[in-house]
Amino acid sequence: QITLKESGPTLVKPTQTLTLTCTFSGFSLRTSGVGVGWIRQPPGKALEWLALIYWDDDKRYRPSMKSRLTITKDTSKNQVVLTMTNMDPVDTATYYCAHTEYYTGAYSFDYWGQGTLVTVSS
Amino acid sequence: QSALTQPPSASGSPGQSVTISCTGTSSDVGGYNYVSWYQQHPGKAPKLIIYEVTKRPSGVPDRFSGSKSGNTASLTVSGLQAEDEADYYCTSYAGSNNPVLFGGGTKLTVL
Numbered sequence: 001q002i003t004l005k006e007s008g009p010t011l012v013k014p015t016q017t018l019t020l021t022c023t024f025s026g027f028s029l030r031t032s033g034v035g036v037g038w039i040r041q042p043p044g045k046a047l048e049w050l051a052l053i054y055w056d057d058d059k060r061y062r063p064s065m066k067s068r069l070t071i072t073k074d075t076s077k078n079q080v081v082l083t084m085t086n087m088d089p090v091d092t093a094t095y096y097c098a099h100t101e102y103y104t105g106a107y108s109f110d111y112w113g114q115g116t117l118v119t120v121s122s
Numbered sequence: 123q124s125a126l127t128q129p130p131s132a133s134g135s136p137g138q139s140v141t142i143s144c145t146g147t148s149s150d151v152g153g154y155n156y157v158s159w160y161q162q163h164p165g166k167a168p169k170l171i172i173y174e175v176t177k178r179p180s181g182v183p184d185r186f187s188g189s190k191s192g193n194t195a196s197l198t199v200s201g202l203q204a205e206d207e208a209d210y211y212c213t214s215y216a217g218s219n220n221p222v223l224f225g226g227g228t229k230l231t232v233l
Contacts, residue, residue, distance in 0.1 A: 049222035108158035108173035
């Protein structure tokens with residue numbers, strides 16, 4: 001049974017760096033084809049893909065935010081970490097992490113965490 | 123890269139069919155067979171209902187079907203039920219530097 005859960009601060013100040021952790025179970029990021037992505041959703045708005053990391057450490061980022069994002073994995077802890085620098089109030093959103101498997105649904109996310117709301121405000 | 127274009131809203135009566143479109147370009151929807159659809163109920167995480175244009179994950183009713191023609195993908199919900207009322211989002215692969223491009227979402231109302 002695959003589960004994912006996001007954790008991190010609920011409130012950050014403008015210009016600060018946000019660090020979010022996705023802790024998962026039921027799969028391993030050592031397994032060929034497996035990946036974890038981050039997706040966010042501002043209140044009342046559409047979903048936006050942010051970043052993706054695969055089992056082989058291949059990393060992809062939303063082009064418009066590439067300079068602000070870093071995604072890493074810790075396979076021993078079953079965790080994926082997303083950092084986002086220079087936070088702004090427009091980055092206020094619910095942040096989700098999600099599982100993907102390249103060989104059985106490339107670029108789609110079949111399991112999602114519950115999401116964590118991050119508010120950017122001074 | 124711009125988001126994929128979806129109609130903001132769609133509606134249908136119980137038992138009817140409704141189709142939601144997702145329009146992109148030859149660099150995304152039209153160029154690859156990596157279109158996915160997600161259903162999202164208020165306050166909940168999205169749920170994958172279609173991947174690779176036409177495939178349904180295990181447990182998704184066959185009332186949900188996907189297709190693609192040119193640069194436009196479509197999600198059809200047949201035999202509408204009250205629980206189908208939700209927001210629906212499409213995504214497409216748009217190249218190695220932008221592997222997941224979302225649509226703007228469509229709010230489906232069951233009348």
